[in-house]
Amino acid sequence: xxxxxxxxxxxxxxxxxxxxxxxxxxxxxxxxxxxxVDDGSTDGGGEIVESFQNPRIRLIRQKNQGVSVARNNGxxxxxxxxxxxxxxxxxxxxxxxxxxxNLKQKIxxxxxxxxxx
Numbered sequence: 353x354x355x356x357x358x359x360x361x362x363x364x365x366x367x368x369x370x371x372x373x374x375x376x377x378x379x380x381x382x383x384x385x386x387x388x389v390d391d392g393s394t395d396g397g398g399e400i401v402e403s404f405q406n407p408r409i410r411l412i413r414q415k416n417q418g419v420s421v422a423r424n425n426g427x428x429x430x431x432x433x434x435x436x437x438x439x440x441x442x443x444x445x446x447x448x449x450x451x452x453x454n455l456k457q458k459i460x461x462x463x464x465x466x467x468x469x
Contacts, residue, residue: 356383356449357432361422362390365440366397373404375443381450383436385410387426392416397440 358376362369369388376386386406390398390413401411412429414422427435434456438444 355432356434356436356453357426357430358383358386358436358438359423359426359430360386360388360438360440361419361426362388362393362397362401362440363416363419363422364393364395364397366393366395366400368441369397369400371443372438372440373401373409375445376438377406377408378446379444379449380447381453383408383449384432385430387412387429388440389414389422389426391419391422 360369360372365372373386373388376383386409388401388409388411390401390411392415398411398413401409410429412425414425423437436449436452
């Protein structure tokens, strides 16, 4: 399986970010890293991210510049061969990455699987 980085742009989604991160950590295939870019949140979301004592999770803080800048900064900091974006208020079912990565292996090189991978 190729190395995979998950990038999350976080802005004032403290009520959801714990569930979002847990949905990644509960995957049957774990990503190499989870990069969360706190885009100037004022609701304590960054502190919730810091409460996870997991070496896969990296928090980057920046002043508010918008979701596109946050995602782009996360991609710049990533180490994975593939990047998956997840919104800070969404969650994946436990086999999501396994299924997507298996599909990626079946698709001929040069063809896009989907917009987020």
